[in-house]
Amino acid sequence: MLVPDVDLRTWVTDVAVETVPPSGTQASPPDPATTLVFCSAAEEAFVVGPQTRGKYFRGAEAHRLKVRLRPGRARAVLGVAAHELVDRVVPLRDLWGSAVAPGELRRVLAERLAAVDPQRDALVTEAVRTVPSSGVAATARALHVSERHLRTLFNDAVGLSPKQFTRVERVRRVVASGKPGSWARLATELGYYDQSHLSAEFRATMGVAPGAFAAGRFPEAQPC
Template sequence: MTTDGAGGTGDQDHAPTMAGLPPRGIGRFGTIVGRVTPLVVPPALLPWVAGIDVATAAASAAVDVPDHATTLLLRVDSGELVVMGPRTRAAYHLGPPGRSCVRVRMRPGGAGALLGRPPRDLADRVLPLRALPGLDVDRLAADPIAALETALTDRPEPAGRLEEAARLLAGTTVAAAAARLHLSERRLRTLFTEGTGLSPKRFARIDRVRAVLAAGPGRWSDIAATAGYYDQSHMTAEFRRFMGVTPAAFAGGRRPAATRCAA
């Protein structure tokens, strides 16, 4: 019998799967919070923006799972704007119940076009948006969607090759993705680092962890295979590296202690 490192039996196939998670949903933003209300992305923003929603904190801990996207975040109560770079580790935190945030998740390459700088130095960082050029911050705080439409009207759309590479990496290796795109692996690494702030290998690893988190009912071994891992033990090790606990511990609610959100 294996153990999960959190006080219980671990990742055997009879353990609870991610289907046991509350129906709050991980969603495209990869954050487990009290309530999420998706908003429609206007057609004019679709080349740059993957999703917009309003997230409202509950009394329980929120989980920011690893994410390869850069996200703009507007705190509704204070009007504070921040940019969250790609997250390479999960964060567990507590915030005041009822606090709401408008979140804008950018497509691969979209953040660079909006912020006027490549996101290569934004990984695992949260910065006040006033520290970044290229936006009318006051207007963005007053009406995020309208401000984004204005800001992006004359900006070049992200390179289609970057988003195509991101899709390929969800189901194949870095070498195979580079070959499909007729690029060298070195060129693909440069493209990803400049456009997303992550290497293609790290991008793909985060994508697999998110696939496990979003999995429906099933055996852990089947979930591992579907998500693209070599086997169940590979999935368990990778999940622990990114999430701090094994899949079974996470699904069973045995998670790292949450810290209070200071912002």
């Protein structure tokens, strides 16, 4: 994994180069963030918007450069409301008006970020940080905004409602935990009502029960 430049660190969570194997299934958990993907197979850059459900892929071998924006940053970077990108994959040139090579990305990002409203950006950052643990009402009070304004802000900047955002973040933590056999404890740690709540939410989002996922028993994969 490559570490983002310091001046972009508050906008990019990570930059990774990955190889997609020619066989087998690749599981992709839901993600509240928007990701820029440069794919060798397509020879083009794409924007993968916030994903509300897990996906499973198979396909030919390819190499990809992935730049994951922090949740809430898509609006400022791409110039469109994030809710327009939810569960979509869009060619980057359709949003920026022209193709961008990987080597030009840092320069283009820096140019776009120079025009960002720092006050609004600070509000989005704090809302994204606080909502999962505190909820909408408490976060709105802490930020001195109405609950309606907070929901509108999330819809525009993140693309998801606060409730959707919290659900996706929790499921991602279940996927990352890889703890088969300890679901009850994990449910408590992540704020689920109980193990049944965790299992139901995981199945609705990932298409299989958490135990089956941990064992590698995935749903049928789609061509990548």
